Amino acid sequence: MKTADRLGLPRRTKRPYLPPAVVTAPMPPAPFKRAQLFDALALPGGAGSAVARAFEMMGICEEELERTKLDALSRTTNLFLMLMPPPSMNEVSTAVYRAHCQELLRRVKQSTGEPLRLDLPTKAEILMALSAESFKHPLDPTLTRIMGQCFARVFPEKAAQVLPHDAIAQPLQPVEQEVLDGLMVKLRVKDRKLETR
Numbered sequence: 001m002k003t004a005d006r007l008g009l010p011r012r013t014k015r016p017y018l019p020p021a022v023v024t025a026p027m028p029p030a031p032f033k034r035a036q037l038f039d040a041l042a043l044p045g046g047a048g049s050a051v052a053r054a055f056e057m058m059g060i061c062e063e064e065l066e067r068t069k070l071d072a073l074s075r076t077t078n079l080f081l082m083l084m085p086p087p088s089m090n091e092v093s094t095a096v097y098r099a100h101c102q103e104l105l106r107r108v109k110q111s112t113g114e115p116l117r118l119d120l121p122t123k124a125e126i127l128m129a130l131s132a133e134s135f136k137h138p139l140d141p142t143l144t145r146i147m148g149q150c151f152a153r154v155f156p157e158k159a160a161q162v163l164p165h166d167a168i169a170q171p172l173q174p175v176e177q178e179v180l181d182g183l184m185v186k187l188r189v190k191d192r193k194l195e196t197r
Helices: 034-041 050-068 071-076 094-110 123-136 141-154 156-162 165-169 174-186
Strands: none
Touching: 050 094, 094 123, 094 141, 123 141, 123 174, 141 156, 141 165, 141 174, 156 165
């Protein structure tokens, strides 16, 4: 008895048999080198235990706090809690978390009497959300462009290698900006705020 008969599969014809679940729509060409983008996001192999990872994140947090020199504010508020890594960053490159910390601390430092919007997602958080979504199904051209722009902000030194020049240089079109604004509302982190000591 042939293998196809034993497994209940149709006999091989001129074209190979593909179950309906495997047949998907072709992916649109990405304006960047997809493999390099995901390599930049990935956690290096042998990263160690969750405890080691937590200490590594704490070290990054402390380095960024020292670098931004917010000493007066850190005496009255708990900046460390504000920078606690979101679940989406537990298994990605530490460079993503570093960029996340830098953007939040930049918002705190640049706030001059205006309401501080810590609830809005960082470019790193948007990048991770779009990255996760792209594994489920291909992103449309607008989301692909937004993902490229966020990648350029998180990894400025790698952007030129991965993205075409016009994807970095050109600002988002009004329609793309509208989609990004909607994403920012959807990805809001409502409980992220400055806590006083």
